[in-house]
Amino acid sequence: MYGKSKAVRGIGGRIGVIALLACCAWMVSAAGAAVTDWTTNPATGNLYKVVGPGAWQACEDLAKAEGAHLVTINNWEEQQWLRTTFGTEQFWIGFYQPAGSTEPGGGWSWISGEPTFYTYWNGGEPNNSGTAENYAVMNYGAAGEWNDWPGTNSFKAIIEKPVWQVNPGNGHLYRVVGPGTWQQCEDYAKTEGGHLATIRTDKEQFWLWAAFGRDRRYYIGFYQPSGSTEPDGGWSWSSGDAVTYKNWSPGEPSNSGGAENWAFMNWD
Numbered sequence: 001m002y003g004k005s006k007a008v009r010g011i012g013g014r015i016g017v018i019a020l021l022a023c024c025a026w027m028v029s030a031a032g033a034a035v036t037d038w039t040t041n042p043a044t045g046n047l048y049k050v051v052g053p054g055a056w057q058a059c060e061d062l063a064k065a066e067g068a069h070l071v072t073i074n075n076w077e078e079q080q081w082l083r084t085t086f087g088t089e090q091f092w093i094g095f096y097q098p099a100g101s102t103e104p105g106g107g108w109s110w111i112s113g114e115p116t117f118y119t120y121w122n123g124g125e126p127n128n129s130g131t132a133e134n135y136a137v138m139n140y141g142a143a144g145e146w147n148d149w150p151g152t153n154s155f156k157a158i159i160e161k162p163v164w165q166v167n168p169g170n171g172h173l174y175r176v177v178g179p180g181t182w183q184q185c186e187d188y189a190k191t192e193g194g195h196l197a198t199i200r201t202d203k204e205q206f207w208l209w210a211a212f213g214r215d216r217r218y219y220i221g222f223y224q225p226s227g228s229t230e231p232d233g234g235w236s237w238s239s240g241d242a243v244t245y246k247n248w249s250p251g252e253p254s255n256s257g258g259a260e261n262w263a264f265m266n267w268d
């Protein structure tokens, strides 16, 4: 299990890293119920289906009744999977512009609360054409690009339900979020009652590899508070747990680019 995986270098400072969220053992897992009308996206593990047609808020209300939200499109892979799976008609997605935002591009947010990182607007959109175009569809453009429409328009909608994986070794729940900055992902984790993943033992590290793979980088909850001695002073878990395990790649932490204060797994 210690075999070195293929390193994926060159992540670049502009690119957000996917994060592993861990949640408390007392949270009830939604898994287990036989749900036949949902489709699982193997890349995210989450469940998706089409509801509506209806106004944007009416579709979000349908989603909430199912423990879901209108879909959050986190990256190009998810965008393409949705189009391949559900087709090319215009669907409401969970992207919206809160009242008072600067038009036409200000304030766009995911109703799930996930970090806003990836967008795929059609050329010239969002344009707030007419009045109050504050809600987004996918598949407006020929390649699936997004448009802002008034929320009173009627479209079908794609909804997305998060699926947590249970680590039988500790009873904790985990899922992938992002991409986003470390802080964005940690803030989102807190809204779910958790934190970025804490790795306390080699067993927990191995389970994360088995569950989420070694070929993508994931932020974990390890960080270096400001004012710490570089490069290895002060490293702490955002959960507040004691530091009982470290799995730095040789030569890390290096602070090589300056201000390297947040850790991800699967560097090597």
Ligand SMILES: [Ca+2]
Binding pocket: 044, 071, 072, 073, 074, 078, 160
């Ligand atoms: Ca998503």
Ligand SMILES: [Ca+2]
Binding pocket: 097, 103, 104, 128, 132, 133, 134, 148
């Ligand atoms: Ca608008």
Ligand SMILES: [Ca+2]
Binding pocket: 125, 126, 127, 128, 129, 133, 147, 148, 149
């Ligand atoms: Ca528009």
